[in-house]
Amino acid sequence: MRTIDWVDGAVELIDQTALPARLTVLRIGTVEELVAAIQRLAVRGAPALGVAGALGVALAARHPDDVAATVRRLETARPTAVNLARGVRRAAARLPEGADAVLAEALAVRDEEIAASAAMAARGADLLAELCGARPRLLTHCNTGALAAVVGGTALGAVLELHRRDALGAVLASETRPLLQGARLTAWELGRAGVPYRVAVDGAGPFLMARGEVDGVVLGADRICANGDVINKIGTYAHALGARRAGIPFVVVAPESTVDPDTAGGEEVEIEDRGAEEVLPSSARPDGVDAVNPAFDVTPHELVTAIVTERRVIRLDRAERV
Known part of the structure; x- marks a missing residue:
């Protein structure tokens, strides 16, 4: 569908x-x-x-x-x-x-986009197997499956391709604001596909990496800047920092259509704020309390191991250019 x-x-x-x-x-x-x-x-x-x-x-x-x-x-x-x-x-x-x-x-x-999903799944699965070893345990963020595309997906498409190859260990799906897109949507897609997974609270990701429970992080992007900075759902930056500290790969799988050569770096991108109501509903909000609710953050390119699109693999860890 x-x-x-x-x-x-x-x-x-x-x-x-x-x-x-x-x-x-x-x-x-x-x-x-x-x-x-x-x-x-x-x-x-x-x-x-x-x-x-x-x-x-x-x-x-x-x-x-x-x-x-x-x-x-x-x-x-x-x-x-x-x-x-x-x-x-x-x-x-x-x-x-x-x-x-x-x-x-x-x-x-x-x-x-349908054709791109199929190509990204194969290319992304190949790279994850190379970087993360046999049957990797992967952490995902946001929702990057068919729901985020038309069919197939981006990062989750690569995860599902590993599962089809019987080459996937397990998946940790972070909850992901706004609207808990990982806990609701990614979990739904993984369950329908028969993939073994657990949902992790967003703040737990770096700790679970440090504890040795994750072999690699794979997620998508809403915009990739000319310098390789990645704009993705809020919480992505924290996972990138955790991956760097744990010494595990941090891989972005996204279509060429997200690569934006006209935006030099993440500091130029307008970050959508979803407002206080999603975090503190007015019916339960203490008087005078506001909220900060950015939907996205910026992950500096220095923290990204590789970017996979339907056409290419860009190894930022080897100083390759977008």
């Missing part, structure tokens, strides 16, 4: 906020509905957001009133991940050719 797709003139997507309790498919017919779904994380994950952005332009092209403003709202629905804006811009470039051309481009974005 595809996370997101174009079906009979509308966008259909799995509502990730309903998982794991129920599998619900939303049918979305307007850009306004799609923007709302993106902002409340009904659809998320860098590749899936790129597809959502492109399909959103296909929706806009069928309702040509004030298309430019509509496309701009879609492009800026979430500011940190580069894929959303890139998918929007790519499909929007076909607007002068008409709605059919826009849809064709959006479907091309979808199909390219």
Whole structure:
């Protein structure tokens, strides 16, 4: 089942906020509905957001009133991940050719992400086996499986490929804010695939590495800067520090579409803050208390062992350049 797709003139997507309790498919017919779904994380994950952005332009092209403003709202629905804006811009470039051309481009974005997932799974599994040894115990962060892509996935795709090869030890899935995406979504996908796993509280990752319970860290990215800095879900930086201290590989698996040569380093990236309500609901918030709730952080390239895309392996630990 595809996370997101174009079906009979509308966008259909799995509502990730309903998982794991129920599998619900939303049918979305307007850009306004799609923007709302993106902002409340009904659809998320860098590749899936790129597809959502492109399909959103296909929706806009069928309702040509004030298309430019509509496309701009879609492009800026979430500011940190580069894929959303890139998918929007790519499909929007076909607007002068008409709605059919826009849809064709959006479907091309979808199909390219599907192909990229398969290539990343194989390349990522090969590298993890090389770096982490036989039957590695891997720690993942956020959700990087099919839910974050269209099918397959990025980092979790590589983990699942190791499982298919009977070459995986076990998985620790960190809880991952916002909305506990690891505990809800990654755990759901691992369970469906029959992969042995445990869920770890986010703060436990570096300690578990230090205690020798992890052979490698593998996760995705929402943006990879020109210098190799990695923008990913909050908590990634802490795992990278833990991996460096424990002397284990820290591997990023992400599609080429997340590589952003126009952003020199992580200090240039706008980091989305999700607000206090997700952390301290107003019904339970002490008077005068606020919260800091960044959705992402920046992991310096010096802490990254390698970046795997569908086209290449970049060994940052050997000073290879993005």
